[in-house]
Amino acid sequence: MAVQRLLADGGRAVVSLAPSFPAAIGRAEPGQLVSALRRLGFAAVEETVSVLPEVVRRRGELLAGAGGPVIGTSCPVIVRLVRREFPALVSRLAEMVSPMIWHAAELKERYGQDTAVVFISPCPAKRAEARGGPVDYALTFKDLLGWLREAGVEAAALPPRSFDVVPPDWARLSVLVSRVSGVSQSRALLRSLVEGLVEDQGPEFLELLACPGGCLSGPGMGVSLPVAVRRQRVMDFVTDSRGPER
Ligand code: SF4
Known part of the structure; x- marks a missing residue:
C-alpha cells in the first residue's frame, strides 16, 4: 500500500480512526491498537469522533435555519443515492463535510x-469521498488487519497506550445511533420526503x-462477529475508557 511506502521512506502520517474500531480488533484492547499503529510508524492516533462536538454544533446551526429535515452527509453512499435518484432533495443535504473530512482538515492544521x-x-x-480532500489515504479495517499481520505486529501482545486526543463518551457512542439504515429503508424515507409525507415533522x-x-x-470491517457483539464491543470500550494512562 502507498501509505506503507510513505512510512518506510520516513514520511510522517497520523491516523483518524472511525468509531466502529472496537468491533474490528479481535482480542486486542483499544489501547493496544493504538500501540500497534504507533509500531507501524504513525506519529499520532486520534478518533474521528473527536470533532463530534463541533459537528453537532454545526448541525444545530443548520437545523435552526432549515424549514424541514436536513439530510446528513456522513455516509457517501447515501449522498450518492440522493444525488442520483432524488435531485429534488439535493438542497436538503447538510451544507457541511463529513466527520472524516472535518477531522482530517483539523489534523492537518494541528500536525502540519x-x-x-x-x-x-x-x-x-x-x-472515493477522500479524493481531492485532506484525507491522504482511506483504508478499511480489513486493510489494517492485513498490514498488521504482514508486519508481524500482534496488537493483543502490546502494552496499551492512550489516544492522543480523548473525545467525550457520547461521541464514541455515535456509531450506535442510527434512525434509518440500509439502502431500501433509506430510499423509502427519501421517497416519502419527496412526496412531502414527513415534511410536517419540522426540522x-x-x-x-x-x-x-x-x-x-x-463491508470493510474484516470480522465475522454478529452485529450485536460488535455493538457490545463499542459499549465495552466506552465503559472501560477511563483506562490506561499514557
Ligand atoms: S460503512 Fe456503510 S453505513 Fe457506514 S459510511 Fe460506509 S456505506 Fe455508509
Whole structure:
C-alpha cells in the first residue's frame, strides 16, 4: 500500500480512526491498537469522533435555519443515492463535510499540512469521498488487519497506550445511533420526503446510513462477529475508557 511506502521512506502520517474500531480488533484492547499503529510508524492516533462536538454544533446551526429535515452527509453512499435518484432533495443535504473530512482538515492544521492523514474505517466508499480532500489515504479495517499481520505486529501482545486526543463518551457512542439504515429503508424515507409525507415533522437531522444497522456492518470491517457483539464491543470500550494512562 502507498501509505506503507510513505512510512518506510520516513514520511510522517497520523491516523483518524472511525468509531466502529472496537468491533474490528479481535482480542486486542483499544489501547493496544493504538500501540500497534504507533509500531507501524504513525506519529499520532486520534478518533474521528473527536470533532463530534463541533459537528453537532454545526448541525444545530443548520437545523435552526432549515424549514424541514436536513439530510446528513456522513455516509457517501447515501449522498450518492440522493444525488442520483432524488435531485429534488439535493438542497436538503447538510451544507457541511463529513466527520472524516472535518477531522482530517483539523489534523492537518494541528500536525502540519505535510503530514499525511490516514482514515481507517469499515467503509470502502470512503476512498472515493477522500479524493481531492485532506484525507491522504482511506483504508478499511480489513486493510489494517492485513498490514498488521504482514508486519508481524500482534496488537493483543502490546502494552496499551492512550489516544492522543480523548473525545467525550457520547461521541464514541455515535456509531450506535442510527434512525434509518440500509439502502431500501433509506430510499423509502427519501421517497416519502419527496412526496412531502414527513415534511410536517419540522426540522430534523436525518443521518441515513446505507449499511443495514449502520457502519458496524460496513463491508470493510474484516470480522465475522454478529452485529450485536460488535455493538457490545463499542459499549465495552466506552465503559472501560477511563483506562490506561499514557
Ligand atoms: S453505513 Fe456503510 S456505506 Fe455508509 S459510511 Fe457506514 S460503512 Fe460506509
